[in-house]
Amino acid sequence: MIGVAPSTLKRDELQNLRGGAALLASYQRQITREMSPDPGSWYGAVAQYSQAADTATAGRFADGVFTVIRTGKQRVRKDGQRVSLPETPSVRPTRSQLASLGLRTTAAAAVPECPGELNCRFVPAAASNYQVSTRNSNGIDVDFIVIHDLEGSYDGGVSWFQDPVSGVSAHYVMKADGSAATQMVATKDIAFHAGNYWMNLHGVGIEMEGYAAQGPTWFTPAQYKATAALVVYLARRFDVPLDRKHIIGHDNVLPPRPARAPDAHWDPGPYWDWEKFMGLLDADHRQEREAEGGEARGNIGIGEAVTIAPAYGENVQTVTVCAPTCRSQTQPSNFLYVRTEPRADAPLVSDLALRPDGSAGSDRIDDWGSTVMWGQDFVVADTRGDWTAIWFGGRKGWIHNPAGVNTRPAPDARIVRPASGATSVSVYTTAYPRAAEYPQGLPASAQTRFDVYAFPQGQAYVAARTPVDADDFFPATPTRPEVVVTGDQTYDVIQYNRRLATVNTAETG
Structure with a gap:
């Protein structure tokens, strides 16, 4: 429409805005055949711009836009620029235009997709905050269930996902006391929750009420139980394996580009008890093995796979929390530190996406580059005394593991290596076609x-x-x-x- 290459539209902010304006104007011409100076007469074009398939969703999107126009908005961008839209309370949107768009008259998902034991409702997210799709019937499989925390309240999370300005959503929001759940995006549709579109394409996102640094205060037994019931329900529907390669946290999702790594989220954080949660799923059939006499932990063979499995209640770790001032915080955790050498005072390994200069990792709670978490599988690279080395991020990383107390064998793990004759393997974060x-x-x-x-x-x-x-x-x-x-x-x-x-x-x- 404006004679600019798509690649330019993606990276040039001005051209992106021009393209959006041209698209909106094309809808306005189709609907009214005039370019009216009255913003209210553009209601139908704004509704069409939402790309929604039904009138209810398109109308919610347009109403959200016109609420901002009427009440005004101020925001400071990440680059420091202040953007201000003055209020225009006199604008009266022409809602009758909605009927001329030829959309469905009912929303596609009004009944929540939840297990019977949950007190669950459906409150749709803003149409601009997700994509309408037909997973799994269109060949796009749901392979991952991603656990997040809101860094806020239950009601605040629901409200945020309803706000077109946010640009984000999750399929479900879970109340901290386990008493309620809200579905906001149909599971067939693609929510914007993981910060990686390919992961969104194949994932279902679940947001927990709470704050990662205050995990035990918010992550209640009732919330674990309610969320586990939902995960089991979803895993059965979509045939998602109940293991930690498919039931993951937001902090297990690699960002789509290296430049995004410093801003990658780290929720639900070190205090989400994966041991308890996966036990509620009985994901790895631990109960069956324990009934058969338990499992050996001390048998660690180089080249074999192990599962990171510290006992949550006994695995006390110290992190530094800097919000608003920095302080040390020591309590049971789901992670182990990974060090460059087999000794407690060795530097933490450096994640080069976070620290291109190779400087050592830190114990900051948001520094995700130097830790492994409960349930993750790695290949043993070496052993030395009380320490076990694993292949970790392109190098040997050492975890404290006396007598194998923090790991268990993973004999069924599928191990991959560079093909014969290849010097190395390229590492990606998505799986797109050529x-x-x-x-x-x-x-x-x-x-x-x-x-x-x-x-x-x-x-x-x-x-x-x-x-x-x-x-x-x-x-x-x-x-x-x-x-x-x-x-x-x-x-x-x-x-x-x-x-x-x-x-x-x-x-x-």
Whole structure:
């Protein structure tokens, strides 16, 4: 419409705004055939701009926009620029235009998708905060269930996801006392919750009321129980394996590009009790094994896989919390520190996406680059006394593990290594098709390699039980149906460091 390449629209803010304005204007011409100076007469165009498939959702989006126009808004951007829209209370939107858009008259999901034991309601998120889709029937599988915390209250989270300004949503919001749950996006649709679109494409997001640094205060037994019931329900519906490669935290999602790593979220944080939660799922059948006499923890073989499994109540760790001032906080935790050498005073390993200069990691609660978490699987690289080395983020990382107390064997783990003759494997964070595999007219998503990460010959990592197909998704527009793009390559999802990464199966053996 404005003669600018899609790649320019993506990175040039001014051209992006021009393109959005041109698209909105095209809808206005279709609906009214005039470019009225009265903002209220653009209500139908704004509703169409939402890309919603039903009148209720389109109307909510447009009402949200006109509420901002009438009441005004001020915001300070990350670059420090102050943006101000003065209030215009005299604007009267022409809501009658909604009927001319030819949309469905009822919302697609009015009944919550929840297990019977939950007190669950459906409150739709703002239409601009998610994408309408037809998972799994369109070939896009749900492979991950992602646990978050809101860093706020239950009601505040619901309100935030209803606000078009936020640009984010989750499928579910869970109250801290376990008494209520709110579904905000249908599971067939794609919520914007993980900060990584490919992960959103294949994930269901669950937000917990609470604050990560105050986890035990907010994460109650009732909340664990209610959330576990929901996860089991979803896992059965979508055939999601109940293990920590598929039931993950936001802090296990690698950002889509290295530049985004410093801003990557770390919730639900060190105090979400994965041991308790996965036990409620009985995800790894621990109860069955314990009934059969338990499992040996001291048997650690180099080249074999182990599961990180410190006892939550006994695994006391110290972190530094800096909000608003810095203080040390020592209490039971779900993680172990990873060090450069097998001794307690050795520096913490450096994550090069966070610290390109290779400086040591820290014990700050939001410094996710130097820790492993309960339930994650790694390959043993070495042992020395009370310490076990694992292949971690492209290097040997040492965890304190006397007599194997903090790990257990993972004999069924699927281990991947560089293919014979290959010097290294490329590390990614998504699994998109190649550019040539996209239909003409659809922009290809970038399969960005984390060049700062290494996976050389001699190292090994644990992968999910089955590879995933390269794929991408484009929601329906007024001129075409939704499009699923599938490539001919497959990827393994591996436990690379604290976060998951993807590697091309053509490069591994």
